[in-house]
Amino acid sequence: MHCPICFFRDKSQKEIKGSCFGLLRFEHKLEKYKEKFLIGIDEMKSLSECDCYSSYNHKELLSWTDSFLETLKENRSAAEQAFDQIISSYRDFISKSQKVALDNLWAYLEENKLIAGAVHPLQHTHLLFRGRKRGAFNEAEIKEFFHVPFTMRQKIANQRFSISGQPMLYLGSSILGVQKELGLELDDIALAGFCPKYSVYYHKKMFDLKNYVNDVLENTLPAVCEADIPISYFDKEIVPNRWSIETDLQNSILMHICTFPREYTDVFIPEYVLPQMLTTALMEKGYAGIVFPSTKDFSDLTGHHRYSSYYLNVGFFVSYDEKNNFDESLLNTFITYTLDGTESFDLTLDDLRSEMAAVDKASRSKQDHSLPVILLGPRLEDIESGVLCGINYYQTQTGKIELEFYRKMLRHLC
Numbered sequence: 144m145h146c147p148i149c150f151f152r153d154k155s156q157k158e159i160k161g162s163c164f165g166l167l168r169f170e171h172k173l174e175k176y177k178e179k180f181l182i183g184i185d186e187m188k189s190l191s192e193c194d195c196y197s198s199y200n201h202k203e204l205l206s207w208t209d210s211f212l213e214t215l216k217e218n219r220s221a222a223e224q225a226f227d228q229i230i231s232s233y234r235d236f237i238s239k240s241q242k243v244a245l246d247n248l249w250a251y252l253e254e255n256k257l258i259a260g261a262v263h264p265l266q267h268t269h270l271l272f273r274g275r276k277r278g279a280f281n282e283a284e285i286k287e288f289f290h291v292p293f294t295m296r297q298k299i300a301n302q303r304f305s306i307s308g309q310p311m312l313y314l315g316s317s318i319l320g321v322q323k324e325l326g327l328e329l330d331d332i333a334l335a336g337f338c339p340k341y342s343v344y345y346h347k348k349m350f351d352l353k354n355y356v357n358d359v360l361e362n363t364l365p366a367v368c369e370a371d372i373p374i375s376y377f378d379k380e381i382v383p384n385r386w387s388i389e390t391d392l393q394n395s396i397l398m399h400i401c402t403f404p405r406e407y408t409d410v411f412i413p414e415y416v417l418p419q420m421l422t423t424a425l426m427e428k429g430y431a432g433i434v435f436p437s438t439k440d441f442s443d444l445t446g447h448h449r450y451s452s453y454y455l456n457v458g459f460f461v462s463y464d465e466k467n468n469f470d471e472s473l474l475n476t477f478i479t480y481t482l483d484g485t486e487s488f489d490l491t492l493d494d495l496r497s498e499m500a501a502v503d504k505a506s507r508s509k510q511d512h513s514l515p516v517i518l519l520g521p522r523l524e525d526i527e528s529g530v531l532c533g534i535n536y537y538q539t540q541t542g543k544i545e546l547e548f549y550r551k552m553l554r555h556l557c
């Protein structure tokens with residue numbers, strides 16, 4: 144039994160999804176997941192009765208989550224319907240046709256306005272990372288880290304949000320995230336940094352498949368409560384609230400289904416069908432990309448701030464280019480960084496911070512360069528207390544590489 148905070152956490156949902164492994168058909172896994180999700184709602188208890196209460200001990204938070212819990216239980220059928228709609232689209236895909244499935248999913252997303260919003264561009268104006276298995280290519284050449292060239296289309300495999308043959312640029316919000324996605328030893332990974340230009344992305348739409356119910360419950364609310372700002376679940380100005388529950392459940396369930404971990408790696412990956420259809424809908428709607436949480440296991444990282452977003456991935460849609468081998472216009476939306484062999488990887492967090500302090504005094508004329516540096520401060524704080532396999536994050540090889548990239552970003556500014 145969970146309280147609302149514990150239930151909506153990525154980790155808990157991942158455990159529930161994992162407990163459906165073993166069923167041979169993905170449609171059955173989804174049905175089982177739905178069943179367990181609904182039982183989770185039925186059996187959910189107040190924060191005051193949960194083991195986690197000691198770490199969230201705040202009256203306002205308790206009353207907010209209790210109201211949320213009551214509303215959630217009253218709207219159990221909305222959760223059931225959200226599951227049924229998405230599962231029916233998957234069933235259409237395997238039993239009818241791709242077109243029927245896509246039309247079905249499209250109609251559901253449209254009707255409920257689930258692909259209307261966009262993340263604020265500041266949220267992805269961060270240095271993002273890309274890794275590749277080391278091989279016979281020039282690691283100082285950024286194009287080697289960009290999408291698979293159009294002439295190599297035959298090499299493009301199925302990925303969660305892109306179909307085989309369709310290039311997409313996947314970036315991670317931390318070196319740790321990239322490492323987990325590739326499942327390789329750090330020494331075997333070549334790395335590069337891509338920083339989205341704020342001036343460009345300010346005009347573009349990015350879709351956020353982040354777990355925002357959890358984000359509000361676990362990050363925003365405790366912070367607001369600690370600051371003694373009065374907050375109520377019945378305040379229409381703040382979402383989620385009493386009246387947004389249906390949309391909150393729809394968004395949450397869409398996100399959890401689209402990040403269903405795959406059990407087998409094979410030619411056809413059923414877990415990718417729905418996310419790939421979502422991509423089609425987003426591209427049609429003019430989105431530039433999608434932000435989504437990694438499905439990998441990060442349990443070896445502990446002690447970091449609950450705000451930390453080291454586990455996010457960002458997928459950028461690639462447009463076809465008749466003349467060039469790459470989507471040059473997409474490449475121009477980033478400031479990029481590669482490693483050239485001169486790096487020492489012995490930087491400490493303090494070293495970086497003193498460089499940052501020096502940069503602060505310098506000119507901040509170019510927003511595209513200065514914003515990611517300004518946003519870097521809180522980002523470092525969020526993970527600095529993190530411990531990876533017993534070692535402080537920024538003292539691990541993973542963290543040190545990340546610091547090296549940040550230094551490149553700082554020096555670029557000077």
Ligand SMILES: [Zn+2]
Pocket residue numbers: 145146147148149150190193194195196
């Ligand atoms: Zn709890």
